[in-house]
Amino acid sequence: MTPWTIRLCERRDVHELLFIEEAQFPEPWTRGMLLDEITNVETRRYTVAVLDTSIVGYLGVMFVMDELHVNTIGTLPGFEGRGIAASLMDDAWRDATERGIKRATLEVATSNTRAQQLYYRYGFKPVGVRKNYYERSGEDALVLWADLPSAT
Numbered sequence: 001m002t003p004w005t006i007r008l009c010e011r012r013d014v015h016e017l018l019f020i021e022e023a024q025f026p027e028p029w030t031r032g033m034l035l036d037e038i039t040n041v042e043t044r045r046y047t048v049a050v051l052d053t054s055i056v057g058y059l060g061v062m063f064v065m066d067e068l069h070v071n072t073i074g075t076l077p078g079f080e081g082r083g084i085a086a087s088l089m090d091d092a093w094r095d096a097t098e099r100g101i102k103r104a105t106l107e108v109a110t111s112n113t114r115a116q117q118l119y120y121r122y123g124f125k126p127v128g129v130r131k132n133y134y135e136r137s138g139e140d141a142l143v144l145w146a147d148l149p150s151a152t
């Protein structure tokens, strides 16, 4: 059993998410963007990993028909490499399978090999490139797709 627990994200978590977001992403979302995402429970599912009383990771996915889009995932600096992101992905995959979701997709920066390693473990495969996807850096994004267990 992991020392952290996974639960649904709540509005009050936004400060901690913003902290991780600003520490981990070159083009971080704002508080307003995060709040819009967290509270849009019709089409989004945001989860957090909680260790003691602190949020050490979060994952946000969006549902589009029978597809799941990974919108964001981040682990608190200093807590990487312990399996926190994998726990969040496991939980999302379990939930998506129950919902009958068939496929999942996401974009990831071509240089972000750490995140790519995580995604490849979940069956994601590159299917294309979006040129100049990231506004500030102009970096390209790989487009990844995966079949979920419910589809096989």
Ligand SMILES: CC(C)(COP(=O)(O)OP(=O)(O)OC[C@H]1O[C@@H](n2cnc3c(N)ncnc32)[C@H](O)[C@@H]1OP(=O)(O)O)[C@@H](O)C(=O)NCCC(=O)NCCS
Pocket: 024, 025, 057, 072, 073, 074, 075, 076, 079, 080, 081, 082, 083, 084, 085, 086, 087, 107, 108, 109, 112, 113, 114, 115, 117, 118, 121
């Ligand atoms: C990508 C990220 C979410 C991974 O989180 P994490 O909690 O460290 O991931 P986990 O510990 O669950 O590791 C899962 C896999 O990620 C990869 N990984 C984790 N730490 C790594 C490291 N230090 N070096 C290389 N790969 C690493 C490994 O493939 C690992 O699999 P393994 O357990 O078989 O070694 C985290 O590094 C992060 O927040 N990065 C910045 C934000 C980001 O890039 N998000 C993705 C945007 S598309």
